[in-house]
Amino acid sequence: MGEVFQFHREIIVGGDDPLSKTIAEELRGAGARIIKINTAADLLGAGVHRARAVVCAGPNDAVNLEIALLAREYSPNVRVVARLANDVLREAVTAVSGPGAILDVADLATPSLVEAVLSRNAHQFETAGIEFVVWGAEAPYDATLREIYADLAPVAVVHGKNSPTPGEVVPCPGRDLRVYAGDWTSMIGVKDELEARGITVPPPPVTRSRHSRLRRGIDAARAMRDDVNPMLVPSLAFALFLTLGSTALVHFTYRNPRMSWVDALYFASETITTVGYGDFSFAQQSTSLRLFGVALMFGGASVTAILVAFLADLLLSRRFVQTAGLRRARHMRDHVVVVGLGSIGVRVVRDLSAAGYDVLVIEPDENNRFLQTVAELDVPVIFGDSTMRQTLESARVDRARGVAVVTQDDMENIETGIVLLEILGSDTKVPIVMRVQGRALGTAVNRRFGFENVRSIVDLAAPWFIGAAMGLHVLGTFWVGQRSFMVGGMLVAPGSELDGLRMVELSTQTRVIAITRPEGPVRLRPRRDARLKAGDTVYIIGPYRELITTLRKGQPPPQTAVNGERAATLAAARAAHRPDVRPPRWAPEPDA
CATH class of the missing domain: 3.40.50.720 (NAD(P)-binding Rossmann-like Domain)
Structure with a gap:
């Protein structure tokens, strides 16, 4: 009988940026054997056929896409976790990908940034068909969490200036922890429970200005007024004075025929704008009026050119585009x-x-x-x-x-x-x-x-990649103080460390918020003496490092195989790969 040995169930990680390095370090700390690769050509040599997961989280979409597609081709059942920023590529790959996840760092990080900039004190998520709310507030007085919040489950406490240890973050404390007035307390509960206690989680207010057309017109006029060349107004005033003065002069001095006020305005305007004479002219008028006409034509041409230049500068120049934001910002609040x-x-x-x-x-x-x-x-x-x-x-x-x-x-x-x-x-x-x-x-x-x-x-992003690589269904991440927390769901595998474990024996820095079983309803906030069993789906919350440690305990026991079987598997995988792939360049890192 051949020698029996243990599969390491390696996780292959591609990328050399801070995110990829953090993912590799955290996975190694969770007990995985990490194999680093640089390109898709390294996949076969890294043992993609026997790997638990392939994580390509570098900043280059092209490299990540190639690794993800070839990993799926070489091993249809391997978990492929890829980072893709391009929306079109991400949707296309997600549609044809198997186990794993296609993630975008920007999409993962944005919700936390938005919550922080709006100072929101509630984070909502849905799991097992139930809407949960992580709600934060300052402790109103010195007391235990149980005395203040009754049976709401605490997620974290950030001690304030009245505490003996200001700034300390206590994850998932017991309800008997004593807090002090001003401490930040983060609690979790079902939305209906919170509302029953008078804690409402309203939708974000709509404050965006909805201006009418008239208001938009007023704002546009105000913006143009603030940005015009300071010489435009005097130029317009001079043009108006020139037009009106010429109209009066022509009305009183023009002979054969005499001009009405409307005819005088028309004649003065066409002279100033130099559009030519078709019906009136200075040809049969006095010498002084003809000389005035000459001066009026030169003066009108100059004023018209100046006005056109100022208006073009206001409406067509690049400066107008560049300062549009500045003008609108003046009236924002x-x-x-x-x-x-x-x-x-x-x-x-x-x-x-x-x-x-x-x-x-x-x-x-x-x-x-x-x-x-x-x-x-x-x-x-x-x-x-x-x-x-x-x-x-x-x-x-x-x-x-x-x-x-x-x-x-x-x-x-x-x-x-x-x-x-x-x-x-x-x-x-x-x-x-x-x-x-x-x-x-x-x-x-x-x-x-x-x-x-x-x-x-x-x-913000690493927990999603790590959880997806190890089979954790990540539901969300949020921050309490300067510490990142995660909500996730996991399946308890038969024979794992969690199979048969009591709640009280779990990590003290994580909290089980719900358990679902195929044969029963959802169990909210299970008791400390309750036991987990194979097939349970456990929803837990806590700092993501502790969640990853708990996840490792829920994994199936290491697989074993006969050396002949492994050799056959390796040979089959190598026979399936394309002959034009370059020789692998990889180096397995030491086990954690």
């Missing part, structure tokens, strides 16, 4: 300022506009590819450097309801945030939401500069 019109920024703008909020964008690139999108949404754009004080002041940040700084340059975002604090003051009530790439930088910025809403794109 209670709006949201979005700094940076990248893939994330345009989604933030789109979501805010769809929810009914007035939005204004600051963007340095006049040729940005998303300008047409925001123009269709009727969102004004100010072109300028967001790190300059005058640019931010022109966006009326002091009258805004929130500012989202979401450019793709971390240093530019930090500098913009610092300038915003200088303008608004360190005690401002205007939420400043700052996007950074990595987790460590986000933590450092929060501690050093005191920004309360620093959002790491890696922290």
